[in-house]
Amino acid sequence: MTPEQRHRILALTPLERLNEGWLKLGIKATHRCVRGPETGMVMVRGRIGGTGNAFNLGEMTLTRVSVVLDENAPDGGDIGHGWVAGRSREHAELIALIDACAHKAHWARRIDAELIEPLTQALADERVERSQLAAATRVDFFTMVRGE
Amino acid sequence: MYVAVKGGEQAIANAHRWMADRRRGDRHQPELQTEQIRDQLGLAVDRVMAEASLMDVELAALALKQASGDLTEAVFLLRAYRTTLPRLADSVPLKTEAMHVERRISAAFKDVPGGQVLGPTYDYTHRLLDFMLLAEGEIPDPERAQAGLEACPQILDSLDAEGLIEKELDDGTEPYDITRDPPDFPVDRATRLQMLARGDEGYLLALGYSTQRGYGRNHPFAGEIRQGTVEVEIEVEGFDAPLCIGEVMISECQMINQFGGSREKSPQFTRGYGLAFGRNERKTMAMALIDRSLRAEELGEPVQGPAQQAEFVLAHADNVEASGFVSHLKLPHYVDFQSELELLRRLRREHDLREPSEQERPV
Structure with a gap:
């Protein structure tokens, strides 16, 4: 799994659920922040007509942080980055920590199988549920036959 | 001569205090929580975010609460907050086809x-007031289709x-x-x-x-x-x-x-x-x-x-700019107005001194 795929699931998952899954995993790693956490904004862009030139739609709050694992490695510990919509420093920091831990192959396997995989499933299930609500409001047209 | 006038500090402080009291309303009623605004007045929250040009549900709900539900004031509050934040990134253009x-x-x-x-949607409703909402009742869960x-x-x-x-x-x-x-x-x-x-x-x-x-x-x-x-x-x-x-x-x-x-x-x-x-x-x-x-x-x-x-x-589309410029008319213009008063008095004096025949002459 690529770091980008992992980051997507971590950012889309609500913090509470992410925290719970991470604690269950039991990976013990201490870290410190090397940049941020910092809350700012992202300028969200759209496209004219959905497919044309880009335009600036408006901004959204965004929090970022970079962490480094406390390790006795000669070139320092692994670095991780977290970027998440909103103002939750905790969420951004947890994403960054998991990103950093995933640099180690043995942890990456567990993170992907035991954390990302079930979280992916949970998000997919929620999307299906919302989609079912929408599907219940789908219009079935029928034609009135006149005369005969 | 320009004379600066100062004053009103106590009046302003008391006015804001009264505003806060007015906003809180009857203390026997529970205080409105921002989570309730977010969840139950969601369309107002959405409008504030769109016009403030800042997407943040919690802050928009807070702005609405602080503004006692005045949408334009809430937009102003959120827009002002926006200026305190750094720009960290531009997004990839949204893929609305993947919505x-x-x-x-x-x-x-x-x-x-x-x-x-x-x-x-509110489309296809009869726009009749629903008096059931005055009473506390159970709202049924939405219908769910078998397939998405x-x-x-x-x-x-x-x-x-x-x-x-x-x-x-x-x-x-x-x-x-x-x-x-x-x-x-x-x-x-x-x-x-x-x-x-x-x-x-x-x-x-x-x-x-x-x-x-x-x-x-x-x-x-x-x-x-x-x-x-x-x-x-x-x-x-x-x-x-x-x-x-x-x-x-x-x-x-x-x-x-x-x-x-x-x-x-x-x-x-x-x-x-x-x-x-x-x-x-x-x-x-x-x-x-x-x-x-x-x-x-x-x-x-x-x-x-x-x-x-x-x-x-x-x-003229931005309501923060528009309400700012309209609202500035409430600020003291005592000196400006004084000068216009004097101008008007002079014009009237000159008018009265003119010859009657001069006044009656057709234009």
Whole structure:
């Protein structure tokens, strides 16, 4: 799994659920922040007509942080980055920590199988549920036959 | 001589204190929580975010609470907060075709892939007050279909094999950003859309309506209206692909309008586009009407109505600027007014001194 795929699931998952899954995993790693956490904004862009030139739609709050694992490695510990919509420093920091831990192959396997995989499933299930609500409001047209 | 006057500090402090008391209301009632505003007044929250041009549900709910429900004041509060934050990134343009659709309708095409999906809407209600809401009652859960929706591709792009509708193509132009540099008229379509996206809904609605009533006539069809969530991605150094940072609820409207064409191009339907944060359907419809009316010059149409005049429409669309300039009239203008009083008195004196015959002379 690529770091980008992992980051997507971590950012889309609500913090509470992410925290719970991470604690269950039991990976013990201490870290410190090397940049941020910092809350700012992202300028969200759209496209004219959905497919044309880009335009600036408006901004959204965004929090970022970079962490480094406390390790006795000669070139320092692994670095991780977290970027998440909103103002939750905790969420951004947890994403960054998991990103950093995933640099180690043995942890990456567990993170992907035991954390990302079930979280992916949970998000997919929620999307299906919302989609079912929408599907219940789908219009079935029928034609009135006149005369005969 | 200019005389500075100071005063009113105590009066202002007391006025704000009274305002806070008024906002709190009857202490026997539980205090309104921002979570309740977020969940139960969601459309007001969405409107505040769109017009403030800042997507943050919690802060918009807070702004509404602080402003006692005054939407324009809440927009102002959120816009002011916005200025305290640094810009960390620009997003990859939203892929609205990949929207997780909640609502999707077309008034132009009946049979569309994915179908006509009404979503949560006030359309088709009778607009009768529901007195049941005065009492506390159980609200039933929404109905759920066995299967989810099929894919809902963009209608205008998927159903136009004949090329009857103009295509919107990306030539890679980096968009102008009015939050960095003030707009310099005339402005391009991307800039217009940025200004319309944050424009006051009531104002856009009125101007859009004016085009329908004949001030810049341009008969539109609602080609597609959709609402749902879209993932937001940013480019970050050190990553090979864009990073998803979350998702955002948006509304989108594609209007199909009457024909444009030239000696080189055969006639085609033209398009107007509306896009806004949150569930802001009416706003995106109005925006799409005005996006199209502001293309009058580009499409060689006579500019006859107010909604076709870009500088007029765009320079007055922002309700933070508009309410600021109107509200400044409440500030003391004692000296200005004094000078006008004196001018008027002098004119009247001169008028009275004139010869009667001079006054009666026909002009």
